[in-house]
Amino acid sequence: MKKKSEPIVNIIDLNFYYGDTLALKGINFDISEKKITAFIGPSGCGKSTLIRCLNRMNDLIENVRIEGCIKIKGQDIYDPSMNITELRKRVGMVFQKPNPFPKTIYENVVYGPRVLGIKKKSLLDDICEKALTRAALWTEVKDRLHVSALEISGGQQQRVCIARAIAMEPEIVLLDEPCSALDPIATAKIEDMLVELKKDYTVVIVTHNMQQAARVSDFTGFFMMGELVEYDDTTELFTKPKKKKTEDYITGRFG
Amino acid sequence: MKTLKSLKRRKFTDKTAHWLITCSGVATIFVILALFIFIFLEVFPLLKGAKIKKNTVFSLHQGAVCIGADEHMEIAYAIYGNGSIEFFSLIDGSVIRKHDIQELGNSHITSFDKHKNLHILGTDDGKIATLFIHFSEVFEDGKRTIVPHISLQELVRAEGADNDYEPFAIKHIASKGDEDAALTAVHTENGRLLLLSSEIETSLFGEGEKREVKKDITPLLKKSLKPISSTSGAGTDHSLPENEVVITSLVLDHFMENLYVGANSGELIHINVRDKEEPVILERIKVSDKPVTALGFLLGDISLVVGDSDGNINTWMQVRDELSSFGWSLKKIHTFQSHNGPVTAIAPSVRNKCFVTASSNGSIHLHHATSERTLLNLNINSVVTALAFSQKANGILVTDSTGKLFRWDISNPHPEVTMKTLFGKVWYEGYEKPEYVWQSTGGTDDFEPKLSLVPLIFGTIKGTIYALLFAVPIGIFGALYTSQFLHYSLKIVKPVIELMAALPSVILGFLAGLWLAPLIEKILPSLIIMPLFIVLSIATAIFVWKILPAFGKGRYKHGMEALVLIPFIVGAIFGSICLSGIFETFAFGGDYRQWLLNVTGLHYDQRNAVVVGFAMGFAVIPLIFTISEDAMSNVPKSLVSASLALGATPWQTAVKVVLPAASPAVFSAVMIGFGRAVGETMIVLMATGNTPIMDWNLFNGFRALAANIAVEIPEAPFGGTLYRVLFLASLILFVTTFIVNTLAEVIRQKMKKKYSKL
Numbered sequence A: 001m002k003k004k005s006e007p008i009v010n011i012i013d014l015n016f017y018y019g020d021t022l023a024l025k026g027i028n029f030d031i032s033e034k035k036i037t038a039f040i041g042p043s044g045c046g047k048s049t050l051i052r053c054l055n056r057m058n059d060l061i062e063n064v065r066i067e068g069c070i071k072i073k074g075q076d077i078y079d080p081s082m083n084i085t086e087l088r089k090r091v092g093m094v095f096q097k098p099n100p101f102p103k104t105i106y107e108n109v110v111y112g113p114r115v116l117g118i119k120k121k122s123l124l125d126d127i128c129e130k131a132l133t134r135a136a137l138w139t140e141v142k143d144r145l146h147v148s149a150l151e152i153s154g155g156q157q158q159r160v161c162i163a164r165a166i167a168m169e170p171e172i173v174l175l176d177e178p179c180s181a182l183d184p185i186a187t188a189k190i191e192d193m194l195v196e197l198k199k200d201y202t203v204v205i206v207t208h209n210m211q212q213a214a215r216v217s218d219f220t221g222f223f224m225m226g227e228l229v230e231y232d233d234t235t236e237l238f239t240k241p242k243k244k245k246t247e248d249y250i251t252g253r254f255g
Numbered sequence B: 001m002k003t004l005k006s007l008k009r010r011k012f013t014d015k016t017a018h019w020l021i022t023c024s025g026v027a028t029i030f031v032i033l034a035l036f037i038f039i040f041l042e043v044f045p046l047l048k049g050a051k052i053k054k055n056t057v058f059s060l061h062q063g064a065v066c067i068g069a070d071e072h073m074e075i076a077y078a079i080y081g082n083g084s085i086e087f088f089s090l091i092d093g094s095v096i097r098k099h100d101i102q103e104l105g106n107s108h109i110t111s112f113d114k115h116k117n118l119h120i121l122g123t124d125d126g127k128i129a130t131l132f133i134h135f136s137e138v139f140e141d142g143k144r145t146i147v148p149h150i151s152l153q154e155l156v157r158a159e160g161a162d163n164d165y166e167p168f169a170i171k172h173i174a175s176k177g178d179e180d181a182a183l184t185a186v187h188t189e190n191g192r193l194l195l196l197s198s199e200i201e202t203s204l205f206g207e208g209e210k211r212e213v214k215k216d217i218t219p220l221l222k223k224s225l226k227p228i229s230s231t232s233g234a235g236t237d238h239s240l241p242e243n244e245v246v247i248t249s250l251v252l253d254h255f256m257e258n259l260y261v262g263a264n265s266g267e268l269i270h271i272n273v274r275d276k277e278e279p280v281i282l283e284r285i286k287v288s289d290k291p292v293t294a295l296g297f298l299l300g301d302i303s304l305v306v307g308d309s310d311g312n313i314n315t316w317m318q319v320r321d322e323l324s325s326f327g328w329s330l331k332k333i334h335t336f337q338s339h340n341g342p343v344t345a346i347a348p349s350v351r352n353k354c355f356v357t358a359s360s361n362g363s364i365h366l367h368h369a370t371s372e373r374t375l376l377n378l379n380i381n382s383v384v385t386a387l388a389f390s391q392k393a394n395g396i397l398v399t400d401s402t403g404k405l406f407r408w409d410i411s412n413p414h415p416e417v418t419m420k421t422l423f424g425k426v427w428y429e430g431y432e433k434p435e436y437v438w439q440s441t442g443g444t445d446d447f448e449p450k451l452s453l454v455p456l457i458f459g460t461i462k463g464t465i466y467a468l469l470f471a472v473p474i475g476i477f478g479a480l481y482t483s484q485f486l487h488y489s490l491k492i493v494k495p496v497i498e499l500m501a502a503l504p505s506v507i508l509g510f511l512a513g514l515w516l517a518p519l520i521e522k523i524l525p526s527l528i529i530m531p532l533f534i535v536l537s538i539a540t541a542i543f544v545w546k547i548l549p550a551f552g553k554g555r556y557k558h559g560m561e562a563l564v565l566i567p568f569i570v571g572a573i574f575g576s577i578c579l580s581g582i583f584e585t586f587a588f589g590g591d592y593r594q595w596l597l598n599v600t601g602l603h604y605d606q607r608n609a610v611v612v613g614f615a616m617g618f619a620v621i622p623l624i625f626t627i628s629e630d631a632m633s634n635v636p637k638s639l640v641s642a643s644l645a646l647g648a649t650p651w652q653t654a655v656k657v658v659l660p661a662a663s664p665a666v667f668s669a670v671m672i673g674f675g676r677a678v679g680e681t682m683i684v685l686m687a688t689g690n691t692p693i694m695d696w697n698l699f700n701g702f703r704a705l706a707a708n709i710a711v712e713i714p715e716a717p718f719g720g721t722l723y724r725v726l727f728l729a730s731l732i733l734f735v736t737t738f739i740v741n742t743l744a745e746v747i748r749q750k751m752k753k754k755y756s757k758l
Ligand SMILES: Nc1ncnc2c1ncn2[C@@H]1O[C@H](COP(=O)(O)OP(=O)(O)O)[C@@H](O)[C@H]1O
Pocket: A018, A023, A041, A042, A043, A044, A045, A046, A047, A048, A049, A050, A061
């Protein structure tokens, strides 16, 4: 069993409603710092909803309601005094489908820093190189930084998106099924990169691919019908699941 | 078998659909092309110059002194030097009637002037005969016959019957007059210049009493021998023979006020003869290096045509001049193609500003004054003795010394239109300098049409710019706000604004002209302080919002914040209107219109560019808004999410992600708005004063091309010059819109390519 580090996120009694539909029911767990935490579960069980709660991306959806609280480093992110843009700078996000801006690779990566008001070219160049290196893309694109990000492969686009997120130096990086649209080789590259990333960042990844969760994550949460069924050390969960439902799911009896 | 049948049917449907679509596509293109061709065909005749339709030659008995013809160019008359007059058919040359002026005896005609139907003839023995020649039309069996009439109205002696002077020949004569008064200036062989006036004075009892005054103004001329002024162009020539003015021509205007005397020295002497007893020399000016040989007024008696012995032809006119002692001075206005020999005759048109000049060497030119063009060059290779320009300006008659009469039928439908008159500065009669003027019709027949399209194009641009200045920011930012910030429960805003587009522009124009224009005039000072008030109130609102407790703001009511602003903004608008009076007193000393006039010299028109900007803005906003909003709403949500997830504020996201991604559509929205504003007619028509002035001033009106068409169509007779110029205006609009739309589409496609790989 891996050593549990300090929790960076506390999720306490979280209920989430889309209109009248309860999408998350009484979620309670902590996310550890500088570890990779994976959410698995059949589709529609609320993984994306939960991960979007962590940087308040759900605010964009009309007619939603949240109960309970989520604390990041002890601070309630749903407190009215919370500055949402500030929160999002601290909690970066990568989406299921690569969504680079229709700009150059370089402009994509430095979008966040530019928004923060950084104008100095040399500083932006540094940030870009560092982020792309972290995203394991630098060697591939360093000669094509000023090519449109729409003109590179899907796997590369997704890594541009990851580089774009980590260029902000967030505390937490959220990835919602980042490899679902990618081929196995690109997936492998991203998985390797995630393991590197965790040295500096807390990573939360949603995946429908159990092998992926088993391969890269330190902790895994298994969700079903909006409920957290089981949350444990990854090896523990995959080898000795405590719940029948978990066992059924990971052995492929449903899902 | 069944599949084969259905396959066949599908193929048939495919083919039909294909053909149908192709046909409608081609038909659309064809219709537009046909429209273009139609408009072009209407405009095309403007480009054609004058041309000779027919040239006929007849033989007379001798060279005539004076010729003329009826309105239809069917019967001509020739007055011969011996005092006989001949009417003859202009169709076959046969003599219809002969007439001798018995009263003239053996006198020989040496000079003549023509005014309407009056022919004033001066003789070699000092007599002045006034002949009245006119034509009447008789209809018989549906056939028109023209009957000439002739009568001698008056026969006087220039020197008077009772003195013992030996009679001198009258070398030059100029005469004008009507039923009540007549004025004649004669130049006699012995070098005297006489002024003869007769006036019927109606007494209290209704009896007319003829009063005649005779004035010898030769001494006056002698006094003025030192040049009073001279033009820079001709240079001052002080080496004139000091003792003599050799008069070469005379012309008198129909106001019976201005007598111009052309001299051998190339000078023109302007004598004011309003006071018949006390004529005054107003100006003496060098108009040529060579002797002046012919003088004549153009229609309206404002422009004076001067021909000299070198064949040069210029028009001159009185222009306001502060340096001159009486406030005016003669200025050279237009220069025309010159003859090779001395100019001997000038015949103006009684229809337009065309005139014909003839030289003794037989060359005859047709000119148009306003457009400064020489339209036709004719030649008869013999000495011209008399020249006439037909009343409908469609024919020229010339006799030569061998007794030949030449008739030219000409077609010259649109002499006043050239590139220069349409798009250049032209020096019009009554103007102080060349200017761009649109004034197609005037109150009188002798009006000079001013057909510069420049003020109209200027007006169109002005209206479009002000409308777009107002509409583009509101349209785009409104779209940005609605698509990105507005709470979903308020999405109804969009259909409401779209409905605005369906508002007929007549209603907008009506509201603008009758409601908005007076309103703006009333509250203009408050409009100036309003932005400040609104900014202040927004700042207050934000402050209040900040200090308000968190309670009630709602966690998710994203986009609703703006609603809080509404009461503040309404308050600000209301407040500024209330303070309008105080502000006006404080800043503009009580009346801003007066202040504008005093400080900036601008005149405030009630229906001005601000009003049009507003009203046309309202017509354009829905267009820009709808297209932009659609495009902005269609920017992939994933991009917006990506930006927001990177900690960008919604505002930053809107500007950095949404706007660029939607920019092709926004661009074409602006272009479509531009097209609408350029072509907008009713709003401009109703919300401005339609004065075709060229002034960027916000508080002046203007006249746009489209509105001009609407204004002028009732004034434009079918096929006339104005009619065609209006078509030209529509061609310009058509081509502009076409170019703008094509350009917009090309640019849009290029931009779209850049953003298409989303
Ligand atoms: N925008 C939305 N509006 C309404 N219901 C939603 C929305 N997004 C997700 N849901 C519902 O919430 C539940 C959880 O969805 P989601 O979090 O996307 O599941 P997962 O990511 O695990 O597949 C599903 O039943 C889904 O139908």
